[in-house]
Amino acid sequence: MGDGFLRRLERFRAEAAARLRVRRARGPGDTPMASNGKISCWDLFTSVFPHSTRMLLHGPPGTGKTYQAIWTAHAEGERVYSVTVTPEMSAAELRGHWVPFESRWVWNDGPSMCAYRGGVRLVINEIDKAGDDALSFLLAILDDPEVALLSLPSGETVRPASGFRVVATLNGDPESLPPALRDRFPVAIQIDSVHPAALGALPKDLQVAARATVALPGERRISIRAWKEFARLREAIGEEQAARAVFGGRAGDVLDALRLHRGK
Ligand SMILES: Nc1ncnc2c1ncn2[C@@H]1O[C@H](COP(=O)(O)OP(=O)(O)OP(=O)(O)O)[C@@H](O)[C@H]1O
Ligand SMILES: [Mg+2]
Known part of the structure; x- marks a missing residue:
């Protein structure tokens, strides 16, 4: 049995434990609330964050979702990619495209592919704004790591590097997301107070x-x-x-x- 399997098992255990904590912490109205009624949404975020590779933060504007998604546990020199989705955003903008360089065309990774290949954090703001084109691509990069495999127009086939993780934010209701997108975020924390x-x-x-x-x-x-x-x-x-x-x-x-x- 290889190290890879043990690492996957460990990650699976950590994610399952985090999912369980989130489920237990949810009270009526989907508001994070521990059985003692004391845990805040930000306490919940802090305990889940190190263990989750895909996390959705939703709630009113200006509570600190993007700030925490970018800066929490951000090590010196660590790269974080951050994109804000618009309805017109194309998959190519996220994935990458060919660009002219001197007398030829070279492949240029978009922010999502940089994070995917580089094994670093990708913050996706306003994920609910994705149109069909961007949505299909997001579904692919958000696949479980065991099945994620992306063939690029450059001819390469890429798997997510270890360390790749996504934190997505939105103001709306996560249940209004397309079901396949919602399903890719087992952890969804309602951020109802300013950090x-x-x-x-x-x-x-x-x-x-x-x-x-x-x-x-x-x-x-x-x-x-x-x-x-x-x-x-x-x-x-x-x-x-x-x-x-x-x-x-x-x-x-x-x-x-x-x-x-x-x-x-
Ligand atoms: N931990 C923090 N320390 C200092 N300032 C913070 C912190 N968290 C958030 N802020 C500040 O609060 C403001 C709102 O934060 P942010 O932009 O992350 O909110 P948001 O929840 O993503 O809002 P929106 O839903 O409108 O995008 C920003 O000016 C940000 O700099
Ligand atoms: Mg934001």
Whole structure:
């Protein structure tokens, strides 16, 4: 029995254990929740991430899905490829194509093939936007490693190098994905709160107000992106103007809340 088999078995065990943890952690409404009711979506992400080769992160905008998908456990010098899918994106854009070089044509790997061959992380943002052409290619690179085998127009046939993993993000409902695509992500974590480090990176005097407003429903919500921009702009143009530029009609309320908090 070769080392390869043992490695595959070990990976299978780790993935199965992670899948089990995800299933156990899901409560009503698909919200990650441990039996003690304490685990957050980001705690769940952190425990599953090292063991999962294909992970789907879904939830509202600005919670930190892309940031964590790219930077979590990112070793110095490690390559990560990141693509954002659009409805018009072609398979060739992801896979690669022929390009003219001097007097001939040479094959040029696209970002997905670079990650596939290189055995590194591929982040696919807005995966639900894939049109038919890109979708067929995504289904191929997301196949289980045992069956994944890609024949390229260059004539090469490529298998995913060990270490290849995919983290995909979307704002919508993963159940609205085409069934074959959804099936390729046994791990799907609903990200329903802003990553604590994103809030922690704000200036201290904004953190309480930001924490309270990033989670508000609908139009009352103030996103972490807005808070970050306010923090940056106020350094340049002062708090009043920065608040008007970022918070619009709510600037007065936001500034009052900040003053109240500072007065305490
Ligand atoms: N761990 C972190 N440390 C510092 N800043 C963070 C962290 N995570 C996220 N952020 C910041 O929060 C903002 C939103 O993050 P990100 O773009 O990852 O959100 P998203 O969930 O992918 O949003 P969308 O669904 O709109 O694409 C970004 O400005 C990002 O820099
Ligand atoms: Mg994103």
